[in-house]
Amino acid sequence: MEGLLAAFSNGSYAPHGYCLLWQPGLVWTHVIADAVIALAYFSIPIVLVTLIRRRELAFGWVFWCFAIFILACGCTHLMAIWTLWQPVYGLEAAVKVVTAVASIATAAVLWPLLPKAIALPSPHKLAAANAELAAIVAERDAVLKELREQIAQREDIEAALLQSQKLEAVGQLTGGIAHDFNNLLQAVAGNLELIARKPDDADRVVRWSASALDAVERGRIVTGQLLAFSSKQRLDVSSVRLAELIGGMRGLVERAVAPLSTLKVEPIDPSWNVETDPLQLELAVLNLAFNARDAMPEGGTLTISAELRSGVVAPDLPAGDYVALTVADTGTGMPPEVAKRAVEPFFTTKGVGRGTGIGLSMAFGVARQSGGVLTIDSEIGKGTAITLFLPLAATEPVREVQDDAAHDMRADLSGCRIALVDDDDQVRATLADMLRTAGAEVEEAPDGNAGVALVKARRPNLLIVDFVMPGMSGADVARLVREEDPTLPVIVVTGYAESERLDSIAGPQVSVLRKPFETHQLLRCVADMLGR
Known part of the structure; x- marks a missing residue:
């Protein structure tokens, strides 16, 4: 061992240039060649390190091993130049030992990675995968486009169904509307006839003309309600004073349940404002009245009431303040299996031509889009109570200011x-x-x-x-x-x-x-x- 160490440290060796007989051509050929190789070896690790730092590679640590190994190889070529003039063969041997260790370590980690590297997809496979991914994306875009078209078509169908339900409601009111308009026409015609007979009686003419104008005003209210029902509109949620809405449509609901049944409206606190679309809520209540009328073929009582509830009032609603608007009848009631499906579109237990099955589902949709929910409480032989839970509005309804001087x-x-x-x-x-x-x-x-x-x-x-x-x-x-x-x-x-x-x-x-x-x-x- 001492002899080996002495051999490394002994400086009595001749430089490598001596072996080349100090021929300038041979010496400088070795110098230039080793220098170029060393520069190439030193540049390669720089490229590898830059690549590792800029990109996330699957086997980045292997590139670090390559960089160390190639750097050591470059150092051996520098030592080859140095030993041309200085016989430091011990130092050259040490550099080669380091290079050998780096090469063995690199080879040791490289061979186990060979199967994994072979398993990596080739450029052809990557191109095929990209093409497949592009096809999937295109297919997804086509599906999304078709879905948007279906959603638009569904919205059109829903709008058409809603319009159909409105027209059906108007149709069911035809008898009552005709009766009311005949009364209005009678009032107008009678007062005009009285004015024509006694045009000089100023006091009576004023009274008769006022009576005729009052009949016209009542007719305008009825036609306004009918036009509102038949118009094509989207749900426009706003703050609505519930007492005024129910009171304003009382005549329509009475006509809906006439002539066999009667209407009872419980007092509603005038300070309760709810978030909903007033026209759609009116239509929902009217549809519930039609259902109640059909459920009371022998007559009965339809009761409309409201109460304020707070907290968790229904399983599907967050805690809050709600007004529970209930439309209850004394009719035949529904069995549990029918009540579970009652809000399904087109589900009806009525005979052909007697119902579309969208009235209750429409009321459910109005409640849902208003931020509430609809519940059904029914018992065979005792009647049905439909409750619309509507969020209590935090703001007052916007009122139209009318100029009385007009x-x-x-x-x-x-x-x-x-x-x-x-x-x-x-x-x-x-x-x-x-x-x-x-x-x-x-x-x-x-x-x-x-x-x-x-x-x-x-x-x-x-x-x-x-x-x-x-x-x-x-x-x-x-x-x-x-x-x-x-x-x-x-x-x-x-x-x-x-x-x-x-x-x-x-x-x-x-x-x-x-x-x-x-x-x-x-x-x-x-x-x-x-x-x-």
């Missing part, structure tokens, strides 16, 4: 030239008289084409046109005349229900006045449009 308004339309277009002779004559009493100059036209020609010829200050007319509609007339004169104010009068078509013609110089209206409403609208 009824006493005396509009002065002197000097105003107004074009009036309406296909109904009686309505047109009445509107013309209303306007002329305020001093306006009125030019009349019986249809859309004549109205457009009238506007072009007379250049009025304002156009009043009926919305629904045969041939050219009021919307067409308004569009044509405003193409020539965009500043011309237009008032569209209508009793039409579909709000979307009316909204399409709205604008800063276009106003919509819904029939029936009173003289002060027409004159106020005209004055506002003319800036008077």
Whole structure:
């Protein structure tokens, strides 16, 4: 061992250049070759280290082993240059020992990794996998597109079903509505006949005309409710005063259960406001009334009540404050298996042609979209109680501020030239008289084409046109005349229900006045449009 150590430390050796006979060509060839190899060896570890630090590789630690091994190999070539002039063969041997250890360690860790490296996917397999992934993504996108289309189609179907249910509700009310309108017409006709017989009796004429106007107002309320039911609208949740809503639709519910059953409405706290869509809640209550009527073929009592509940009021609802609106009947009741399926769309136990099976599901949907839930409590022979849990609103309902002085308004339309277009002779004559009493100059036209020609010829200050007319509609007339004169104010009068078509013609110089209206409403609208 001492001899071996002495051999490493003994400095009496001749330099390697001596073996080359100090031939410059051979010496510098060795120097340049070893230097180039050493530089290459030193650059390779730099590349490997940079790659390891920039990328997350599966076998990164193996690259570190390669870097150390290659760095050691570069050092052996530097020692080869150094020993050309200095016989430090012991140091050169030590560098080679380090290189040998690094090579053995690298080989020892590399061979076990060979199966794993072979198992790595080839570029061809990666390309195939990428293509397969792209196909999956494309298929997913196609499925998502189809899903969106199905959702849109479902929304259209739901809207159509809701519209169908509204029309069915209107249809079921037809008998009661006809009865009420006959009474209203009788009141109007009777009072007008009395006025015609005694036109000089001023006191009685005032009383009779007030009675006739009151009948017209009651008719307007009924038609307004029917138009609201038949209109196409989405759920618009807002704060609603429940007592006013139930009180306002009491007449409709009474007609829904008439003539065999009676309606009882328990007092509802007027301070209770709920988050819901008022029109949809009215329709839901009306549908529940229809179901109750059918469940009481021999007659009975329909009771509407409400109470405030707090905390966890139902399993599917978070804790909070809710108003429980209950519609209860004294009818036949439902067995448990029917009650479990009662809110399913199209599920009905009624005979063919007697029900669609979407009334209760629609009420359930209204409660759900309002942030509440619907529960059913029913017992055979004792009746059914449907409860709508609606969130208590934190804000007060927005009220429309009405100007009471409007009824006493005396509009002065002197000097105003107004074009009036309406296909109904009686309505047109009445509107013309209303306007002329305020001093306006009125030019009349019986249809859309004549109205457009009238506007072009007379250049009025304002156009009043009926919305629904045969041939050219009021919307067409308004569009044509405003193409020539965009500043011309237009008032569209209508009793039409579909709000979307009316909204399409709205604008800063276009106003919509819904029939029936009173003289002060027409004159106020005209004055506002003319800036008077």
